[in-house]
Amino acid sequence: MIKVENLNHSFFVGKKNQEKEIRVLKNVSLQINKGEIATVVGRSGSGKSTLLNIISGYLSATSGNIALNEHDVTNYTEKKWAQFRLEHLGFIFQSFQLIPSITTFENVELPLTLKGVAPKKREKIVQEMLEQVGLQEHANHYPNELSGGQQQRVSIARALITNPSIILADEPTGSLDSETEREILELIRKLNKEKGITFFIITHDDYVAAISDKTYELHDGVLKEGSVFHATK
Numbered sequence: 001m002i003k004v005e006n007l008n009h010s011f012f013v014g015k016k017n018q019e020k021e022i023r024v025l026k027n028v029s030l031q032i033n034k035g036e037i038a039t040v041v042g043r044s045g046s047g048k049s050t051l052l053n054i055i056s057g058y059l060s061a062t063s064g065n066i067a068l069n070e071h072d073v074t075n076y077t078e079k080k081w082a083q084f085r086l087e088h089l090g091f092i093f094q095s096f097q098l099i100p101s102i103t104t105f106e107n108v109e110l111p112l113t114l115k116g117v118a119p120k121k122r123e124k125i126v127q128e129m130l131e132q133v134g135l136q137e138h139a140n141h142y143p144n145e146l147s148g149g150q151q152q153r154v155s156i157a158r159a160l161i162t163n164p165s166i167i168l169a170d171e172p173t174g175s176l177d178s179e180t181e182r183e184i185l186e187l188i189r190k191l192n193k194e195k196g197i198t199f200f201i202i203t204h205d206d207y208v209a210a211i212s213d214k215t216y217e218l219h220d221g222v223l224k225e226g227s228v229f230h231a232t233k
């Protein structure tokens with residue numbers, strides 16, 4: 001569950017004492033229930049990444065409240081956020097963000113190592129996850145030996161490996177051709193149905209919006225809920 005209430009955010013740019021305020025988010029409220037897929041569309045510069053950064057605790061909002069899975073995270077310290085992310089959140093990025101010097105298996109394993117899971121247990125969990133995303137044949141490949149779609153599968157597997165209840169995704173299909181994009185969207189939908197994971201997805205892409213339960217549009221920092229696209233779910 002993601003609940004945002006009356007969120008405002010401004011950046012201040014320019015010389016000291018002559019800063020100019022840029023209001024990027026204006027009184028944004030939204031509620032995404034457990035197991036829903038929600039997308040946010042909007043032009044470049046409309047505030048999408050800022051919103052995602054605030055919801056994931058990488059940026060502190062100027063004002064407003066945020067609750068994730070019934071936890072009021074509004075005033076969390078860095079340390080509490082780091083712990084919360086490991087327990088509740090998974091991330092998927094347009095540019096995959098894989099570590100190039102380690103294999104598929106090791107990339108997916110990493111969050112479990114950070115969480116302190118024992119090696120034997122890690123191996124079992126990673127094997128199962130690679131099967132779920134159809135990458136068992138590629139466990140020992142390095143990222144540069146994989147196609148874009150395969151790399152995004154690795155990043156999805158890595159996002160899911162700690163069993164998060166919320167996945168935050170920034171343009172997850174932005175670097176993929178249209179056929180691969182559909183495969184990745186099918187995978188997202190499958191995981192959403194099977195595991196009841198809540199997805200919050202920023203996108204420019206109509207197909208992504210079409211698999212969602214809820215669509216929002218950000219326009220100059222103002223968020224509106226609406227059926228910008230027809231859901232075909």
Ligand SMILES: Nc1ncnc2c1ncn2[C@@H]1O[C@H](COP(=O)(O)OP(=O)(O)OP(=O)(O)O)[C@@H](O)[C@H]1O
Nearest residue numbers: 011012013024042043044045046047048049050051
């Ligand atoms: N660190 C920053 N300092 C100052 N201004 C910023 C900062 N980050 C973003 N902005 C400004 O805030 C506005 C919203 O940026 P944001 O990155 O959230 O937009 P976006 O909708 O994600 O765009 P895109 O689709 O191009 O990624 C833009 O005008 C941007 O220039």
